[in-house]
Amino acid sequence: MHPDANSPSHRIARVAAHLNPTRPQMEEGAGSALRPAACRAKGGAPGFKVAVLGAAGGIGQSLSLLMKMNPLVSVLHLYDVVNTPGVTADVSHMDTSAVVRGFLGPQQLEAALTGMDLVIIPAGLPRKPGMTRDDLFNKNAGIVRALCEGVAKSCPNAIVNLISNPVNSTVPIAAEVFKRAGTYSPKRLLGVTTLDVARANTFVAEVLGVDPKEVNVPVVGGHAGITILPLLSQVSPPCSFTPDEISYLTTRIQNGGTEVVEAKAGAGSATLSMAFAAAKFADACLRGMRGDAGVVECSYVASEVTELPFFATKVRLGRGGAEEIFPLGPLNDFERAGLEKAKKELSESIQKGVSFMSK
Numbered sequence: 550m551h552p553d554a555n556s557p558s559h560r561i562a563r564v565a566a567h568l569n570p571t572r573p574q575m576e577e578g579a580g581s582a583l584r585p586a587a588c589r590a591k592g593g594a595p596g597f598k599v600a601v602l603g604a605a606g607g608i609g610q611s612l613s614l615l616m617k618m619n620p621l622v623s624v625l626h627l628y629d630v631v632n633t634p635g636v637t638a639d640v641s642h643m644d645t646s647a648v649v650r651g652f653l654g655p656q657q658l659e660a661a662l663t664g665m666d667l668v669i670i671p672a673g674l675p676r677k678p679g680m681t682r683d684d685l686f687n688k689n690a691g692i693v694r695a696l697c698e699g700v701a702k703s704c705p706n707a708i709v710n711l712i713s714n715p716v717n718s719t720v721p722i723a724a725e726v727f728k729r730a731g732t733y734s735p736k737r738l739l740g741v742t743t744l745d746v747a748r749a750n751t752f753v754a755e756v757l758g759v760d761p762k763e764v765n766v767p768v769v770g771g772h773a774g775i776t777i778l779p780l781l782s783q784v785s786p787p788c789s790f791t792p793d794e795i796s797y798l799t800t801r802i803q804n805g806g807t808e809v810v811e812a813k814a815g816a817g818s819a820t821l822s823m824a825f826a827a828a829k830f831a832d833a834c835l836r837g838m839r840g841d842a843g844v845v846e847c848s849y850v851a852s853e854v855t856e857l858p859f860f861a862t863k864v865r866l867g868r869g870g871a872e873e874i875f876p877l878g879p880l881n882d883f884e885r886a887g888l889e890k891a892k893k894e895l896s897e898s899i900q901k902g903v904s905f906m907s908k
């Protein structure tokens with residue numbers, strides 16, 4: 550740094566450059582960023598570098614806000630194919646430590662991803678009433694493939710949190726992309742199913758008449774309809790339900806996404822609860838990456854828990870991602886029957902993702 554770099558005139562020049570997006574990036578060399586680096590970009594708090602891909606969307610905007618509030622994040626890169634200048638300017642005014650930079654369009658994907666520790670992907674089309682998550686496959690498969698190719702190229706060691714639907718197929722697609730690029734580590738690829746757990750905790754807490762914070766429901770399988778399998782026999786704290794309660798809760802948890810899609814009546818799917826869930830899951834990943842012990846969340850990952858190559862169960866998050874995958878635990882007859890149905894549909898969705906990549 551120049552000896553006078555901290556003089557008043559230099560400080561004003563730095564701030565002016567930061568506010569004028571036509572001036573070149575001042576620090577850290579990512580010349581294609583929308584805005585110059587914040588004047589204290591290099592002096593940001595110690596922490597992790599996180600990118601949100603699809604940051605201008607319904608999930609992406611709230612998620613960007615929540616990640617800007619996370620004290621474990623030192624640098625936050627916001628990437629989308631539209632509207633990132635506005636979202637970035639807006640989020641960057643929050644007086645929390647993370648330095649925010651925006652990136653717009655495929656030519657800036659590399660700059661958005663270079664050096665990232667964690668990449669969160671909520672890019673892609675959401676459902677409208679009458680659609681299944683699988684109906685999104687044709688649009689979202691290509692989006693996920695392109696973004697994961699970017700990850701493989703620019704931050705091959707980053708942990709990926711994949712939100713884009715249909716998660717049951719997009720995670721296998723991402724795995725194939727990374728395998729082809731020679732960067733695949735199953736531990737680093739995590740499908741986000743945290744919203745299923747959030748819903749299960751909420752609905753079970755309502756039935757029990759307790760605070761949802763006190764409840765933890767494991768939700769296994771996948772992230773669509775009958776593949777979402779809440780294990781109500783394993784709720785913490787231990788409790789029991791009548792057959793009617795089990796039927797009501799299972800159906801409501803499996804249809805939680807559709808409940809929101811129908812209530813939004815064409816204006817999209819869950820965004821606020823999803824951003825909350827994604828931020829919670831990302832925070833768990835970051836705590837694991839920091840070395841915290843005992844960080845356990847459900848996630849859809851490469852797995853040997855069943856005969857399927859991907860399955861959601863509880864996983865222990867550590868420095869390298871999903872360090873340990875927990876078994877299903879004892880299931881009752883109702884859950885065993887649900888598991889068989891879930892596996893049949895999941896197997897087809899996984900195969901669909903793998904086939905997409907072999908075309």
Ligand SMILES: NC(=O)C1=CN([C@@H]2O[C@H](COP(=O)(O)OP(=O)(O)OC[C@H]3O[C@@H](n4cnc5c(N)ncnc54)[C@H](O)[C@@H]3O)[C@@H](O)[C@H]2O)C=CC1
Binds near residue numbers: 631692695711715743
């Ligand atoms: N895993 C889960 O539990 C959940 C998943 N989702 C899924 O998340 C996805 C996003 O949902 P919303 O945010 O509501 O949709 P949205 O339409 O509001 O936002 C999607 C964003 O992705 C961006 N995008 C599209 N193509 C892109 C590309 N190639 N690169 C970067 N960004 C791109 C769009 O410009 C848009 O800003 C959907 O696929 C939805 O189904 C939604 C809720 C829960």
Ligand SMILES: O=C([O-])CC(=O)C(=O)O
Binds near residue numbers: 805807809818
């Ligand atoms: O239902 C959808 O399309 C969005 C989603 O995955 C969810 O809310 O669980």
